[in-house]
Amino acid sequence: MIEARPLRYIPHTRDDVRRMLEVIGRPRVEDLFAAIPVELRLRRPLALPEPASEQEVLAELERLAGANANARSHDWFLGAGTYSHFIPSAVDALVSRAEFYTSYTPYQAEISQGTLQAIFEWQTMMCGLTALDVSNASMYDGASATAEAALMAMRITRRNRVAVSASLHPHYRQVLDTHLAGLRAEIVTIPRGEDGRSEPVADFVDGETAAVILQQPNFLGIVEELSEAAEAAHAKGALLIASVTEALSLALLRPPGEAGADIACGEAQSFGVPMAFGGPHLGFLATRAELVRQLPGRLVGETADARGKRGFVLTLSTREQHIRRERATSNICTNQGLCLLMATIYLALLGRVGLRKLAEMNLAKAEYAKARIRETPGLALACSAPTFNEFAVRLPLPASEALARAERAGIIAGLDLRPHLPELGPALLICTTELNGRESIDRLIGILAGGGS
Amino acid sequence: MSGSGSPPRQASQVEVADLARDEPLLFERSAPGRCGCSLPRLDVPEVDPGALLSPDQVRADLPGLPELSEVEVVRHFTRLSTWNTAVDLAPYPLGSCTMKYNPKLNEKVARLPGFSAGHPLQPDALRQGLLELFHRLEAQLAEISGMDRVTLQPAAGAQGELAGIMMIRACHERRGERRSKVMVPDSAHGTNPASAALNGYQVVAVPSGEDGILRPEAVEAAMTEEVAALMITNPNTLGLFEEHIQRITGIVHAKGGLVYGDGANLNALLGVARPGDMGIDVMHFNLHKTFSTPHGGGGPGAGPVGVKEVLAPHLPIPVVREAAGGGFELSEDLPHTIGRLHGNLGNVGVLVRAFAYILSLGAEGLRRCAEMAVLNANYLLARLRDAYHVPYDRPVMHECVLSDRNLRDAGVTTLDVAKRLIDYGFHPPTIYFPLIVPGALMIEPTESESPEELDRLVESLLAIEREARENPELLRSAPHRTRHGRLDETRAARKPVLRWRPDPASD
Numbered sequence: 001m002i003e004a005r006p007l008r009y010i011p012h013t014r015d016d017v018r019r020m021l022e023v024i025g026r027p028r029v030e031d032l033f034a035a036i037p038v039e040l041r042l043r044r045p046l047a048l049p050e051p052a053s054e055q056e057v058l059a060e061l062e063r064l065a066g067a068n069a070n071a072r073s074h075d076w077f078l079g080a081g082t083y084s085h086f087i088p089s090a091v092d093a094l095v096s097r098a099e100f101y102t103s104y105t106p107y108q109a110e111i112s113q114g115t116l117q118a119i120f121e122w123q124t125m126m127c128g129l130t131a132l133d134v135s136n137a138s139m140y141d142g143a144s145a146t147a148e149a150a151l152m153a154m155r156i157t158r159r160n161r162v163a164v165s166a167s168l169h170p171h172y173r174q175v176l177d178t179h180l181a182g183l184r185a186e187i188v189t190i191p192r193g194e195d196g197r198s199e200p201v202a203d204f205v206d207g208e209t210a211a212v213i214l215q216q217p218n219f220l221g222i223v224e225e226l227s228e229a230a231e232a233a234h235a236k237g238a239l240l241i242a243s244v245t246e247a248l249s250l251a252l253l254r255p256p257g258e259a260g261a262d263i264a265c266g267e268a269q270s271f272g273v274p275m276a277f278g279g280p281h282l283g284f285l286a287t288r289a290e291l292v293r294q295l296p297g298r299l300v301g302e303t304a305d306a307r308g309k310r311g312f313v314l315t316l317s318t319r320e321q322h323i324r325r326e327r328a329t330s331n332i333c334t335n336q337g338l339c340l341l342m343a344t345i346y347l348a349l350l351g352r353v354g355l356r357k358l359a360e361m362n363l364a365k366a367e368y369a370k371a372r373i374r375e376t377p378g379l380a381l382a383c384s385a386p387t388f389n390e391f392a393v394r395l396p397l398p399a400s401e402a403l404a405r406a407e408r409a410g411i412i413a414g415l416d417l418r419p420h421l422p423e424l425g426p427a428l429l430i431c432t433t434e435l436n437g438r439e440s441i442d443r444l445i446g447i448l449a450g451g452g453s
Numbered sequence: 454m455s456g457s458g459s460p461p462r463q464a465s466q467v468e469v470a471d472l473a474r475d476e477p478l479l480f481e482r483s484a485p486g487r488c489g490c491s492l493p494r495l496d497v498p499e500v501d502p503g504a505l506l507s508p509d510q511v512r513a514d515l516p517g518l519p520e521l522s523e524v525e526v527v528r529h530f531t532r533l534s535t536w537n538t539a540v541d542l543a544p545y546p547l548g549s550c551t552m553k554y555n556p557k558l559n560e561k562v563a564r565l566p567g568f569s570a571g572h573p574l575q576p577d578a579l580r581q582g583l584l585e586l587f588h589r590l591e592a593q594l595a596e597i598s599g600m601d602r603v604t605l606q607p608a609a610g611a612q613g614e615l616a617g618i619m620m621i622r623a624c625h626e627r628r629g630e631r632r633s634k635v636m637v638p639d640s641a642h643g644t645n646p647a648s649a650a651l652n653g654y655q656v657v658a659v660p661s662g663e664d665g666i667l668r669p670e671a672v673e674a675a676m677t678e679e680v681a682a683l684m685i686t687n688p689n690t691l692g693l694f695e696e697h698i699q700r701i702t703g704i705v706h707a708k709g710g711l712v713y714g715d716g717a718n719l720n721a722l723l724g725v726a727r728p729g730d731m732g733i734d735v736m737h738f739n740l741h742k743t744f745s746t747p748h749g750g751g752g753p754g755a756g757p758v759g760v761k762e763v764l765a766p767h768l769p770i771p772v773v774r775e776a777a778g779g780g781f782e783l784s785e786d787l788p789h790t791i792g793r794l795h796g797n798l799g800n801v802g803v804l805v806r807a808f809a810y811i812l813s814l815g816a817e818g819l820r821r822c823a824e825m826a827v828l829n830a831n832y833l834l835a836r837l838r839d840a841y842h843v844p845y846d847r848p849v850m851h852e853c854v855l856s857d858r859n860l861r862d863a864g865v866t867t868l869d870v871a872k873r874l875i876d877y878g879f880h881p882p883t884i885y886f887p888l889i890v891p892g893a894l895m896i897e898p899t900e901s902e903s904p905e906e907l908d909r910l911v912e913s914l915l916a917i918e919r920e921a922r923e924n925p926e927l928l929r930s931a932p933h934r935t936r937h938g939r940l941d942e943t944r945a946a947r948k949p950v951l952r953w954r955p956d957p958a959s960d
Contacts, residue, residue, distance in 0.1 A: 007818045009554055009745075011903035012825050020832045020904055032827045033725055035694035035848060040726050047596050051815035054558050061809055065567025067582030069575060072566040081796065082573050088490055090527050092564075098541035099534035102555050104748035106537075107547075109942075110935040111875055114533035115750040121479050124952040128517010134951045137751070140608035143796030151651075171796045178769070178792035182622050182652040223506055252502055254512050267796070276563075277583055278573025278797020279608065280753030292949070298751070303945035305938035306930070309475075315945040321611070321647035322886070326656040331647035334609040334741065337751030341530075348479050348526045349489035352518040360502060361495055367505065368497035386506045407579070415574055438496040 007051060069412065071275065075440045079390050079431025080219070080415040081142065081169050081245040082278055083270045086435055091272045091345045101338055105298075109313040110305075115337065116312035119300040122344040129250040130264040131257030132286040136297035138336040139283030142267025143175035146213065146243045148330055149265040149285060150176060152294050153211035153239045154185065155329070161208045163188045163238075165198040167218035169245055170420050176213075190214075196222035196383025196392075202232035209238040211263075216242045216256065217249055219420075220429065221366075221390030222383055230260025239263060247271055247284070249388045251359035263287045272346025273339045282339040293319060296330030358434060362389035365432035369441050376449045382417075382424050389433060392417060395426040396450055402428065406447045413444055475936075476532040480953050483519035489526045536936055537750070538880050544906050548852045548883035548895025549642065549690060551720050551742035553822075556813065559745065559806035568805050573797035577782045583801070584781035587773045590808045591757075594738055597811075597819065598719070599729025600759030604768050606799040610717060613737025613756030614648035614684070619791040620735060620760060620767040621682045621711045622652060627766075627789060630709065632681035638667055640691060640887045645684045645715060654681060661889060665691045665845035669700040676708050686715035687728065690887040690895070692830060692849035694721075702732025711735065711764075719743045720899070721827055721851035724820025728759075735760045744807035755803035769794045825900035826851045829907060833896055836911045840918040844890045851899075857892035865921040867892040869928035873920065876934045877913035 012020075017029065026032060033041070052060070076084040095101060099114060106112030106119075119137045126135035139145035150162050162180070164173060166189050180187060190204045190212070201212050212233040214224050230240040242256035244266030256264040269281040287295055293316070301315035321328040350358060366389045373379045373393055382392035395402050399416040406413035414428040421427065428448070432441060502511045521529070538545070545552035563569065571580055591603040607613035618635065625632050635649035636657045646656040659675050662668040666689065676683075683705045687695040695701070702712045714728045714736030720743045722728070728736050740746050741754035748754070760768065770790045771783040783798075814822065827850050834853040838846065842858035857867040871881035871894070883895040898907060920927050932939065 007814065007821055009556060009814070010818075010821055010825050010900050012828070012900075016904045017825075017828065020828055024828075024831045024835045026831075029824050029828060032824075032831055032848065033850075035696055035850070036726050037696065037699070040699070040731055042724065042726055042730070046724050046816035046819060048593060048811065048816040048819070051818045052812050054813070057558060057809050057812045058562065060812060061562035061805070062565060062567075064582035064586050065562070065565035067580075067585070068567040068571050069579035070566050070570035071572070072570050076572070078572050078574060080574055084570075084572070088523075090489070090523055094527065094530045094534070096560070097531070097534040099537040099539045101560075101747045101749050102540035102545075103537045103750050104545070104547060104550055104552060105751040108538075108871070108875065108881055109940045110872070110932050110937050111536075111538040111880065112750075113536035113937060115537055117476075117478070117533055117536075118530070118750075120951075120953065124478075124480065125517050127952045128515065140612060140753075140800075141796045143793075144608070144612070169796070171793060174793035175796060178619065178794055179651075181792065182619060182654075184653075223510055227509075251515055252511060253506075254510050258512070274569040274802070275572050276569050277571040277580070277801040278799075279795065280755075280800040280802050281797070292951070299949075299951055301945040302950040303941045305940050307938055309937060311937045311940045313940050313942050313945045315942065315949060315951075318946075321643035323643070324647075325643045326646035326650035328643070328647045328650075331611045331615060331644050331651050332609070333611045333642075333644050334748075334752040334754040336608075336749075336753045338747070338749030339753060341750060345526065345530055348519060348521055348529070349523060350518075351483075351488050351490070351520045352515045353520065354488045354490040354492065355518060356515055357492055358490075360500070361492060363502060363505070364495060364497050364500045367500045386510070403576070407576075412572070412575060412579075434493065441497075 075411040077414045077430050077432065077436065077444060078412045080429050081267065082275050083246055083431065083433060084275060084435055085270050085433050087272050088349050090349060091342050094345050095338055095341050100341055106314060109311065113311060116300050118341050118344050120302065120312050122340050123300060125347050126284055126286050129255065130286040131255035132264055133289035134292050134295065135284060135286035136295055136299055138340045139285055139297055139332065140336060141279060141281045141283045142245055143172040145265040145283030145285045146172050147176045147179040148296050149241045149263045150211055150213065151179065152263065152296065153241060155294050156291060157210040157237065157239065159208050159210035160184055161186045161188060162211050162213060163190055163201060163204045163209055164213045165190045165215060165218060166192045167198055167220055168213060168215045168243060169219050172243060195385040196220050197224055197385050201229045205232055205236045205238050207236055209236055211239045211241050213241045213243055216244055217246060217388045220383055220392045221387040222385045223253060223388060226256060226259035226261060241265060246388060248359050248362060251355040252363060268343050271343035273342050280336055280339050282336045282343055294329055297332050298335055361434050365389065365436055366391060368438065369432050372445045376445055378449050382427050390429060390431040392424065393428050393430055393448065394424065395428060395448055397426060399426045399428050402448050406444065409447055411444055413448065476529060478953050479519040479521065479529060482521060482525060482529065485520055487520045487522045489521050489523040543878050544902050544910055545880040546882050546896045546898050546910065547880060548897040549717055551897060551899055553745055553899040554901040555745055555747040556810065559809045562809050563802045563805045569802065581780050584773055586805065586808055588781050590804060591773065593811050594757055595759055597723065598736060598759045599727030600736065601762045602765045602768060603757055603759045605757045605804055606769050606795045607737065607756035607758055608795055608800050609752065609754045610737050610739045610756040611644040611648060612794060613758045614644055615651055616758050616769055616794050617713050617735040617737060618648055618652045620764045621713065623767040623789060623791050624711065624764055625681055632679055634680045636675050636680055636683040638685065640689050640889050641684060641686055642690065642715060642717060665693050666695050667697065667701060669697045669704060672701050672704050676704055676710065678708055680710050682711045682713050684713040684715060686718060688718045688721050688850035691845050691854050692852035693845060694850055698731045706732065717742060718851060721823055723823040724816060725823050735764050740803055740807040745810045746803045746806040753800050753803055755800040767791050822900045829898040829900060829902055832907055833898055833911065837914060840915050852895060852897035854890055855894045856890050860921045863921045863925045865925045865928050867894055869931060870894065870917055872939055873917050873928045873931035874913060875932040879910055879913060
């Protein structure tokens, strides 16, 4: 069993193994597995390839990566919950420090202060961006953060009905449905109004409603009226949950907490986290101070050591599964720590002025594209309400055909809305960010209007 | 460089002081007017947000964000990084977490633009490389575990557990059965009962036997037709193989229940034995444990789930399949699915790393991981058993559990041992878990550690045991060699300070 050839990740030599077996008092490595009944032991090698050299593995992964279109190989106008933004070089340089990425959950605070202080900084910045009192140390993604927010509201209100905007990202809605399926819970859908905003929520809230969930901006990029929704929800004792897929909008729009939301949740991938086909990304969850005991996920708090020196520790862990087991607020254990670090570094680099300017730039790009669309025969904006950096466009040709034409010109034009909103007719959801230059926007619009081939 | 300015000696003193000082919070370093980014010039007309949206829809300012130059940000986080210990610095024998080496190659391949800059909603025809990787990784994990089908979607082990429990519920409901309970051994990870509860199940705790493993009789006694499933970890959290696993799974199956396998400890079994051959119906893999993807200071991980055919109709959507015209596609056409669990496709960047790891090691290398991990754990146990109390003294698999029982007379606890071990340059083991061992120290060395590193760890633990008898205060006040002394967790929880606020006095 020990005649294997050297493997680069495992240090043991034959002599090492022999010496260690002597200390243990067993003649062979196989004897260490004596507790496994013989009939359960695998009597053949796994049907997997031979070990591969580093250069072979690299070549194979380069081949597979090369077969994928991506935001470096194409002009990218596809958003819909995952956004192509520029990532400053310092972000990857810093998260590539092994002290960060080869450590684990900071249970031992004295040797994890780097991770803990960064999380404390993240919590502080997310409180500022959402105008809420407390933010956790991340969830898996925006969809699961939204589902956890709904469960949190159900625990707080002891009610089982959730009113959800029809303009919540369809995948978020699916994930919410999945999480609530085993529970005695009911979901009511708040329809989309004429102009793209959700219908007034008052008609969909009653004394049984735990929470109203609105996406801000919504799936079609439309800015919702959160404060009206908050009033209507609160009037019936329900909470308002604002779910955000494009976190950059937090730098421009009235923050959820200020508009009356009790919980803000969503996806912070836009803050320096690569798209990476949708993960790992960075769910966030923030709430008011008095609701903190029902908040799932890890939290870092300030404390001091015996000499009175400030330091940080994981805290309020009696909410969590490793202490509270089946009575925990959630089953979450591993979070998205390194993605949180990316976002913390990103927000520190962009800062108070840079992040706002970037948000205004995204808004300006979208407004330019929308103005061009309004003046282009055959194209029309699907909704009239204001948007941030994303909007829906009606097309004179099937969306699939428009996408194919654009792709031939090296452009990923957006998301075909037919599976999600067939009532719109041929339509695309288009996103513009700082990475989309004016010329490429002009080219896109030319192709959508029927140009190209 | 010569002539003017401070003398070199003085300058170097300043530098030393600078490196040793406390790094303040970002907000305390902030100075109005600084910025760490440069945006491109706006190439479209500027817009007035207040005019486009209603003025009350636009926020005035971003008060929570700091203002810093790039160099300040880089120094800040570089300094913070030096306050962490990490696998690349020293052994990190955190039990149940499998803190093995994270190969550099895997970091490189995950950053290839064809993986890192792809989008979850782009057409399948434009991501055939990704889908081929998914298809092959699913098949590899199925072969390693002996399961029939695999979903890569869950973002972490706990989300995998939830997916598994949801599939179990869907399976029972499809059979027209309503079962309300899930059995969980008292040695299980906290995520097990929490995952069952999150899906609306009542949790029934099953006691472990005196020898640390589950007795078939205990399972028999608790197993009724109300029980949907047993969740079991094998090897269990004491590092012991559940020797009666076949009888136990047989008992559960006989009454119509299903068996969930927690794959946290799969590293011990790679190429040696397979959960699917033991009667496990569904299990998760922790790619950040067994398959070497980095733990990232708390995540991201990935928790793919393997199932037997009986549960395959209930897999989360989308599923990867071979397309009729060749190549691969994602499909949502699975009528009995539990639905979607992740907003996108899962933690793809983690999946890419694990795939590269499996290619690197192959069948031979994976088996070697299990063998050397088990060898290392037994070596530690053999060298430590005379000094430390061993609550279940029998051959272990990939980890061993000690306790502080012999030290209590000296007034020393497991927490003190852990904090003192920091002074010796090691990350402490997992402590106070599993809950069935008072004062547990759970040590998982993994296959990455050479015998020299293990000997250093052993010598340190033996020295600490001597210190406990001779100078217990040294342990109680540890750590001594870190930037911070022992941090007061009680104070943090009593009056939680969860964010920085400007000091009103400084305004």
